[in-house]
Amino acid sequence: MGIRFGPSGNSESFYDKGYKHTYQAPEYLAEMGLDAFEYSFGRGVRMTEATAKAIRTSMEEYDIALSLHSPYYINLCVEDEERKQKNKRYFTETAKAALMMGADRAVFHAGAVTKMSRERAMELALPLLKEILDELDTEGLGAIRFCPETMGKLNQFGNLDEMIRICAEDDRLIPAVDFAHLHARENGALTSTDAFAQVLDALEDGLGAERAKNMHIHFSTIEFTKMGEKRHRTFAETEYGPRFEFLAPLLAGRGYTPRIICESNGTMAEDAASMKASYIASLNSLKQRVALNGS
Numbered sequence: 001m002g003i004r005f006g007p008s009g010n011s012e013s014f015y016d017k018g019y020k021h022t023y024q025a026p027e028y029l030a031e032m033g034l035d036a037f038e039y040s041f042g043r044g045v046r047m048t049e050a051t052a053k054a055i056r057t058s059m060e061e062y063d064i065a066l067s068l069h070s071p072y073y074i075n076l077c078v079e080d081e082e083r084k085q086k087n088k089r090y091f092t093e094t095a096k097a098a099l100m101m102g103a104d105r106a107v108f109h110a111g112a113v114t115k116m117s118r119e120r121a122m123e124l125a126l127p128l129l130k131e132i133l134d135e136l137d138t139e140g141l142g143a144i145r146f147c148p149e150t151m152g153k154l155n156q157f158g159n160l161d162e163m164i165r166i167c168a169e170d171d172r173l174i175p176a177v178d179f180a181h182l183h184a185r186e187n188g189a190l191t192s193t194d195a196f197a198q199v200l201d202a203l204e205d206g207l208g209a210e211r212a213k214n215m216h217i218h219f220s221t222i223e224f225t226k227m228g229e230k231r232h233r234t235f236a237e238t239e240y241g242p243r244f245e246f247l248a249p250l251l252a253g254r255g256y257t258p259r260i261i262c263e264s265n266g267t268m269a270e271d272a273a274s275m276k277a278s279y280i281a282s283l284n285s286l287k288q289r290v291a292l293n294g295s
């Protein structure tokens with residue numbers, strides 16, 4: 001499908017321009033040179049069929065790749081049957097909405113490590129997720145791909161290694177790397193191209209080059225404390241990291257084609273456009289170097 005860039009939700013400028021509804025987002029995104037959008041059901045899956053269809057029609061008209069964010073209260077690290085069933089329902093509701101809206105994938109947070117060990121959390125999460133994916137298949141919802149996300153707080157389940165282990169269980173899962181979250185939970189570690197390269201290397205080693213290349217990415221700057229993530233920031237707030245300029249040359253050089261969603265606070269479309277510009281600049285300088293070497 002090729003690399004794509006877009007926002008999570010609507011920028012402030014979307015409303016400033018007089019737009020009101022998400023089915024109008026594709027026209028705005030096309031004006032901005034963007035071709036992806038993420039719609040959040042973080043607080044629950046609620047949408048009428050008419051709205052879903054209007055969104056699907058306009059996303060298709062402008063060729064915008066649509067992803068969803070599943071409810072935040074998904075937690076696979078649970079023991080009792082009732083809570084397991086609730087989790088299944090959140091996945092099923094998200095997948096049904098995705099089908100109606102024309103979304104091909106949905107990001108989810110795998111859970112929280114409360115009093116249990118991280119190993120116990122993994123023991124609970126893997127079989128439950130497998131059960132859920134099988135059930136989605138049975139219900140004819142298997143075409144929607146789910147993407148476990150790397151989480152920003154230390155007590156959340158889903159550091160980079162955990163996310164890779166989850167994805168290794170089933171080929172249908174798409175790794176969702178939130179670089180802001182990694183930066184926050186690693187105490188501001190992503191400050192060089194090398195640091196980003198280590199993340200990509202870990203993905204390639206754990207899941208193979210193809211899955212790494214086609215991952216889902218969340219990117220923004222972020223404010224953090226000792227406990228990890230505090231809040232997402234904007235690219236204009238230059239005191240915060242991580243910076244996409246370190247990642248762009250790696251994506252260009254390694255031929256990655258991820259879908260990159262910007263989660264900046266209020267300027268997500270503008271910052272997505274600036275990431276696209278940075279990526280294109282990296283690609284052009286790479287081409288120039290190749291041309292020089294070839295002559």
Ligand SMILES: [Zn+2]
Nearest residue numbers: 069107109149
């Ligand atoms: Zn998320």
